[in-house]
Amino acid sequence: MTDVIVVGAGPTGLLLAGDLAEAGVAVTILERRDGTISNLSRAFGVHARTLEQLDARGLADRLVSTGATLGEVRLFDRVTVDLGRLPSRFPYLLITPQYNVENLLLERALAAGAEIVHAAEVVDVRQDETEVTVTTTAKTYRAAYVVGADGFRSAVRRAVGQPFPGRSVLKSIMLADVKVAERPAEMLTVNGVGDAFAFLAPFGDGYYRVFAWDRRRAVPDDEPLTLDEVREVTRRALGTDFGMHDPRWLSRFHSDERQVPDYRVGRVFLAGDAAHAHSPAGGQGMNTGLQDAANLSWKLAAVLRGAPDRLLDTYQTERHPVGRSVLRSSGAIIRAAMLRSPVARAIRGFALRRALSVPRIRTRATGQISGVGYTYPAPHGAHPLVGTRAPDVALADGGRLYEALRGGHFVLVGDADIPGWHDRVRVAAPLATGGPSLLVRPDGYVGWAGTDTGELDRILTELAGRDTRRPR
Incomplete structure (x- = not known):
């Protein structure tokens, strides 16, 4: 029997496990993947509050060295959010692929003594008043507590009977990793014109990650995707396809807005995408999960040392409202980007620029996007x-x-x-x-x-x- 089992070796699970291991807690990570950290992950942005959390773990400066920083983020049209005034050591958005975050967190967790078991697919979770039993396809494990950080299709969430209410916001989002003949002028290139939306970000190895969406063509996620389709939608949204060529990956997915009612079910907790799913607007998904982990880890360690169990209830009271707020803010951004009428889009740009010129509104907006305002x-x-x-x-x-x-x-x-x-x-x-x-x-x-x-x-x-x- 171990103290804590963390299901899922993504960024959320790895930060949580590393914290627990550093605190002297016996922790085992169960991961259904084979141990390879994929370079096909979707997250690219690391916000200021997440960098502060990584700074408190001695990792921020190393991560910053892997990417590029943006002092402002353009949402659409000429609407920008200025991050340069953030009251933080990190007044910017760091652009670096998710696998760089995972590599650092995995190295730290293993060095601190966390055990990781690969190819361990969870099929059942049961609990009583004293422990939790986790059954995988190969073995059964027992722990005082379990944290499900196993993503959108969380097996832990299903096993404890937590619903995942919400809905799909965008269907058939196209993803592609491509090379470009014409390098974009901006680090992040993004715009929506009503029937089309596109986003480009550098992958860090000569490729660019493209997110594109076509209101006219909603097809199942398993529908084959071609580079010509990505090019056509990108041209409509951005005015050019930047000479995309040599795709190494093409896929579709759908974006949901969902949140579980309870982040804690007895001795089982949910964190990251297992607890909440957001639209990609604002790049807050991975960041919110990492901050879930930072909130929960020290509380689990404290209770295992003798702090009252009610401390663990504050994970719900503190993090559930943040997840709900991120759902609302990212949803508002994506809905504004998807306005169809040219008149509505013109009003959108004017209204947002005026709003962001008001110091109080600007501070609130940058605080929400960066995470430092919660x-x-x-x-x-x-x-x-x-x-x-x-x-x-x-x-x-x-x-x-x-x-x-x-x-x-x-x-x-x-x-x-x-x-x-x-x-x-x-x-x-x-x-x-x-x-x-x-x-x-x-x-x-x-x-x-x-x-x-x-x-x-x-x-x-x-x-x-x-x-x-x-x-x-």
Whole structure:
């Protein structure tokens, strides 16, 4: 028996498993694939909040070196979202294929001691009050907790009886990896003209990934796709096909908007695409899953060390509203891009440019797309900072807050004495003084704030547990 089984070795599952292993939790990853990380993944954008989470794990700078950065994102027409003003060390969108993210997270998880079992297809999940039993086609496993991070067709979700309500938004989206004769002027090239939509992004190895959609032709996902069809739709949407040639991959898929009602079912949790599916607009799918994992991992580790079980309920109360918000924002973008009438499209562009010129609206829009603007609900009577994202403040020792978070620690930004907690709470003096002391959770959100540290011991008992088990 192990502590936690993570089903799925995509980005969400790998980040979660790496966090748990670093915390000294025995974790096994069950992956139905054979161990090859595919270069045909759909995700290409890594947003600022995700990069902050990776920074707290010592991975962000390595990942940034694999791609290119965009300080602004053009949605359609001349509507752009300026990311350069984000209050983050990463005021941009990183363009890098998903397999680069997976490679880094896999390396970290294995180095921390996570076990991964390939060709392990889950066929059943059963639980009682003390454990969960996971049956694969080859073997049965037992664990205290199970996390289903096994994607849109999640076997874990089906096994625990969670519905996946929602609907298909776009059918027969075309995907192609192609070379181009004419290099696009922009890193991301995207536009929708009513009957057609197209998106181009560099794959990083001389190929470009193309997403294209044709309102006039909705066919099943298994309908054969030709390069001529991709070219024709791209020309309608973008005015040119950039001389596409030498496709190495052509496929179709459909985009759904769905979300499970409950991210927790007893001892089983759902994360990433197993819990929510979004339209590709805004590039938030992989990012939302990684932030699910960052939220859940430290809570599982804390409960296994003695924190109250109710801490795990906050995964639902904190992450379900974020998933719902991403569904709404990405859905609004794709629906705006798909407007058919030229008059409606002209009004769309004018209205959005005017809206984004208002500082409050611009800040909210960039905060949602980048992830840095999300906050979590705080207990009644808590300090206003509780539940907010902690900024990466400079520390008196010359370091930064997100460096101090590495290793899955809580960080107390202040100078309070916390006897009995130094094995899992780092005390760091801020370079700038005068504000309240902050207890920053391992996921970079404020868990407590104030000047009277008398209640800090109680808060830590709720968030971190009080038994004798210690991280490795």
